[in-house]
Amino acid sequence: MKRISKDSPLPLYYQLKEILEDMIENNILEPGDPIPTERELSEMHSISRMTVRKAIMDLVNEGLVYREQGRGTFVTDTESKLKYQLSKLKGFTKVMEEKGLETETKILHFELKEATKKVKNHLKMEKNQVIEIKRLRIVEDEPFAIETVWIPYDLCPDMSQEMLENNSFYSLLENKYGYYLDYAKQTIEPRILNEYESDLLTVEESALALLFRRTTYLKNGRVIEYTKAVYRSDKYKHEVILNY
Amino acid sequence: MKRISKDSPLPLYYQLKEILEDMIENNILEPGDPIPTERELSEMHSISRMTVRKAIMDLVNEGLVYREQGRGTFVTDTESKLKYQLSKLKGFTKVMEEKGLETETKILHFELKEATKKVKNHLKMEKNQVIEIKRLRIVEDEPFAIETVWIPYDLCPDMSQEMLENNSFYSLLENKYGYYLDYAKQTIEPRILNEYESDLLTVEESALALLFRRTTYLKNGRVIEYTKAVYRSDKYKHEVILNY
DNA sequence: TATGTTATATTGTATATACCAATATTATAT
């Protein structure tokens, strides 16, 4: 097992957090299991109990464990973990992956072009160049959604079709460009498919669908994408979790 | 201003938290403003810096303030507060109220009846009696949505139409019955209105709408309501915030 | 004027310690 190093530049509480996260991730600690007590962890790793508490409180805030005074600290059960994760911003591929579904993406269109006024507005940008990408999302060999994404050219000047074919957009942003995602505003509307769309999605014309519009912000405040996506409604039910 | 009492049964950090929350609520501390430094608060209230930190860290986790090492602690700006609040479970009236819109509710139907199998399933209950309520939601004098709610009779045996006419459902649950709401699962689908619905909503027949199905859970794990609601889509755009 | 340095203020991390509160367990009395 990983151990805590006092020489590491990482804070001690953070190292402990990682250790516990790993154990939960790898099911060494299973949902419902108690984790070692504060005093045990403190002795085990030769760090103070207060430092242990800091690590555990972080995990509580992240929803991985919960505490009961007098009883102990326990790994959150999967049901509640799902509840926690469902209101998070995640890419299409990742969402489907977590449901155990196989996905495929066909890029229908990849173009560097002048931004229309509307798109510029959504992207809150000065310059005029945007990358426009149209993709067909396929789940378990069935066409599922049509996405059109606009990205400010100056934020990803060397983005290519090939890169997108081999990586998810969000992972590119994080790993290649070093951007930190913050949040997205999304609106949902009902929609009747036009001929082009129903054709691509292999449903009868004028079928019902959901239209999502999403504007995604980086930590630095800039808009990194504006996306319009139509999801066929016969195969897909949009689900959200609302916490009180 | 409120002061901290060492004799209070409430923890010191909690009292400080309330004081700061009040100051933010009443705009004594405005969005973007720095709050007093940890050492200042520590001296002002004669409590230790660590206790001050605990109070502030709670506020950070609740999204009311954010911290920058070396600079200070600042009141979250309204934009981010909105972002934080939008993924919360709230009643219809409260949501509209916060947007500054006037609402009205007409109860179309209030009945104690046998639950159908589907409803029983959604409510995860043993007994058969449910209260079925149908309401027309009106915003700024325009019909907006039609809601049908099913509530397990045993959880609210003395619920009456009159009570609902004078209070919001969620506030009744909290204040009259002492139930604690936990979270809700909600699905969203596109829908074409039938004659009855389009009539009530005063839109042309077969207009587009959004159908929400919501199952709400209490802290004790029981389902308190199953709701189906159709919202007209010409006046209403459903908006959600996704955090990364 | 520009640039690097120093001082200062702020939050962040970490320890040691003490006692409190809630719960679980064990021992005891009936």
Add this chain to the structure above:
DNA sequence: ATATAATATTGGTATATACAATATAACATA
């Protein structure tokens, strides 16, 4: 066998202290 009391365990609150990391302002120097 069952209730009650005592004890141990576990997380919760609170203090005092020291040093690290970061940001800003003041200052010195080329």
